[in-house]
Amino acid sequence: MEHFDAIILGAGAAGLMSALTAGQRGRRVLLLDHADRPGKKILISGGGRCNFTNIQAVPDRFLSSNRHFAKSALGRYTAQDFLDLVERHRIAWHEKTLGQLFCDGSSRQIVEMLLDECARGNVDVRCEHRITSIEKPDDFHVTTDRGIFAAPSVVIATGGPSIPKMGATGFGYDIARQFGLKVVEPRPALVPLTLAGEDMVFRGLSGIAVDSITRCNGAHFREASLFTHRGLSGPAILQISSYWRHGDTITMDMLPDRDAAAMLLDTKRARPRVQIHTLLGELLPDRLAELIREPLGLKGELANIPDKALRTAGERLNGWRFVPNGSEGFAKAEVTVGGVDTAGLSSQTMEARKVPGLYFIGEAVDVTGWLGGYNFQWAWASGVAAGQVA
Template sequence: MTSPPTQTYDAIILGGGAAGLFAAATAGQRGRKVLVVDHAPRVGQKILISGGGRCNFTNIHTAPDRYISANPHFAKSALGRYTAADFLELIDAYRIAWHEKTLGQLFCDGSAGQIVDMLLDECAKGDVAIATGHPVRDVGHADGRFSVTFGNRTASAPALVIATGGPSIPKLGASDFAYVLARRFGLKVVEPRPALVPLTLGGDEMLFRGIAGVSTDVVARAGKAAFREAALFTHRGLSGPAILQASSYWRLGEAVAIDLLPDRPAGWLRTAKRDQPRVGVKRALGLPERLADALAERLALAGELANIPDRALEAAERQLADWRFHPNGTEGFAKAEVTVGGIATDGLSQKTMEAKTVPGLYAIGEAVDVTGWLGGYNFQWAWASGRACGEAI
């Protein structure tokens, strides 16, 4: 039985996620013959579950300083040439209703499926071929062309785009395929680790598991980064937007510092003691009851403020403003929204996303060592890097 003939294209894009589909649509509408290959039964799987099913598709405050990379300047070019406003213009052209939830985060009023449908429509306008349900069996490179074998088919093209993301959320089929392929072509990979991920606590700090489900507004700090949003105590440790943000900057062995009462001025407990001496310390904290109980117990404070020495109140203030948790790990790639690290940017062109040493090879989206904050930043990087690549191939 003879094998079917090799199909030829101008570009083959591995990965039918946000970056891959946007690059494909961009290139296809420029007249390029494009093939998208994805192992999943349908494209856009991660888009569909994002934002609670409503897809936090961009952030109006997008800026390069809200991305983590070994080269913090790399993302500037792509982000500057395709902005959140540009993507919003596309959203509006498709009459997709949207709203700003908080902190510049934009969501669909309807469902994330609207974004996938829009991307597929954009691909259709460029006659993009899409092959789903076919894991890549082999990738070759010879005589200036790349060959990709998937299912019982083989395709070749002078351009190959790695858009298969990182290993976060493996239940959707995520893997380290992008890194394996990049290394085969001599590209370096910055050590990948889970990002935007809950942190786990152990030892003495396990006592806080007794208040699982309690959430409060905090400022969480890891390294030099600080985020003010909600923190959530869980049966395994810490989660919530503030913690997920801080997790991207946290390293094993380091502490996460949390200001549990970020709006309180210096001396507030002593002032409360003077103004309302008969108020109990737990009530004075003004925190959710179970959290106030746990903190008062850890601070060894009980009873009315009038009966607590000023020195003890001052010490409590300092600790509440800088409570140090020492996570023993994270909940891993299974619960991570994205990946920090990836294909090293020093081997890529910041203008086109093409590999400097392998003409025709590109890497975009989460596969690359560019990771955004929580809240639509990673989708904007997918659109921007996809557009940069699609305009170049």
Template sequence: MTPLHGHEPYDAIVLGAGAAGLFCAATAGQRGKRVLLLDHAEQPGKKILISGGGRCNFTNVDTAPDRYLSSNAHFAKSALSRYRPADFIEMVEAYGIAWHEKTLGQLFCDGSARQIVAMLLEECAKGDVELVCGEALGEIGHADGLYRVDFGERSARAKALVIATGGPSIPKMGATGFAYDLARKFGLKVVQPRPALVPLTLPGEEALFRDLSGVSTEVIARAGRAAFREAALFTHRGLSGPSILQISSYWKRGDTVTTQFLPDRGEGWLRDLKRERPRTTLRKVLSEGLPERLADVLCEKLGLTGELGAMTDKALAAAEARLARWPFLPDGSEGFAKAEVTAGGIDTAGLSSKTMEAGKVPGLFAIGEAVDVTGWLGGYNFQWAWASARAAGLAI
């Protein structure tokens, strides 16, 4: 292996030129640190470019620690409190990038996600970060207080090594479990990774709902103690849409997911309608608040036909109860191929919440999606990337 720029070591080598890696390298570089940023992909920020439908949902103004899943619910608090959405927004605006807020605090570029990547690359340039893309990583070791990384036909050494290679979600973008293998090599534990923010699949007995592929409606989806009110989408394989993606991060195999159809209807609404409009049908009532195809299927599943006036209050109360907590028993998810992020990852028990440095391996840092911190849908994972990257970049 040919040493890069002779034998002089870098202050840090950052592995992974995604959101966390770019921002960490820029932060350290602008503090005068000599930083090498490596990525096996041909270009930096590939997942940033496809995020938010190409407009990059770059943060969420409602960011709070309780919007994150981790084996240690308190771990994310320190980094998130020291680098807030307003801090990133300030940088975005300094670059003249126009943005807008969608529902639930989600911020998007008016233009393109390419603006965010260009901004991060300019921030790296300001810090004289050396960026090398398109080179496969080889051996990585540690000796005499220095980390050595082989890549392509070259090698480099540094006092610090930052793992920012993400998780295995969206493998077609080049994502792998590399971060976990490297962490284990240095003695760090890994919380079992699993797909998160991912569509759920339904078994064959739910085939009737597959006929609804493409139909969407607002629901409250629940699994365990978690509940999300957003749209649910029926697919040819099962359930998707924002509410389902959110609940998937909390769902475990064998758990039931319940959906509350017509979430604004109060208790007794069907019995009230029976008295107000006895000649109307349940199908007619449901189709006033739901897509017609969905109303048809729900009526068929409920087994209630005819006029409301001909139905007993007990039958209508039972229909209300089922519509309020309609059970689905998924048989799985669509896996890492369709997962927006990975839950689990490098165990936070081995990391400093203030610096993201490994407690027992000086100079080794882990940030972003590689770590066992997973945010809700809607810009939370980007904010974790910025916050954890900033924490590490300031500590290198």
């Protein structure tokens, strides 16, 4: 049996960050992962360029049963702190929309940076180790298919079940339950939604995108919505999916910069002879304009359409109601909502309150960020929080 000061399970974003932080404190650290190489989810992120953080990563842009839990870690390790690390490694980067920061080159640069920092801390990184059990007779004993390792501290950075083709599982939840911690029901987040029933007609618009404001359960996002062969996707839909629950209605404002009812009435007075299909075609993509004309109950010249019908149509354009019948599940979800209940963890250190030496970080925890680098920032921040004490 090999002995270490800390064993970190999971060589993703959070695990690598925790390992390098602990290692650079002088701790003897073992980082284990079942995959054949570290950082596999980092490598595919951001279209291969890694949206590594967001300069607007403030706590109210994270979902959790305890909305205050993330404040401490995010406040102590900020997006600027990670950006400073990126710049020390001379990785070129650029800002895209809404504060999203990407590598100019490849996401591989971020993985190499983290591994270089692990090497500085003499972290022992071992891949292709399948963990079969964790026990705590005194120190923690981590049994793998390649041997048994012991340490007084174990950090669980195994993520959630999103993107199972990358090897993602609910392993971290099993360990939490084993040691008496509760788990908030995990569900797919940042995921496309599916349509059925009357809404199925919109699946015929596959590939059409529209600038929109989507709303659900008090949240709203102004970005593109994309119609797909199964339902709805695009940034606005992925964002709102984290707030959506089965049975909920999503509203989509297809004309977010206009009072559609007022615009229709004004146009009727200014251009009474214009055909309604012509006007809708000026406002929306042609295929979408043609599809919604019948549900709106409008046809012919504006002059012949009653004002009441135009007001009703305008209200629908500013708040089209969809009732998704589901999502595309963990297979297509970028992250997971839910996870290890924060009530059982210290917000300062990520340590389990009732199990000294046991830590949970990253996606395994019931903290989920918005689309656009927020979840990476939670991985960095929670990783540092645990790595400073584990």
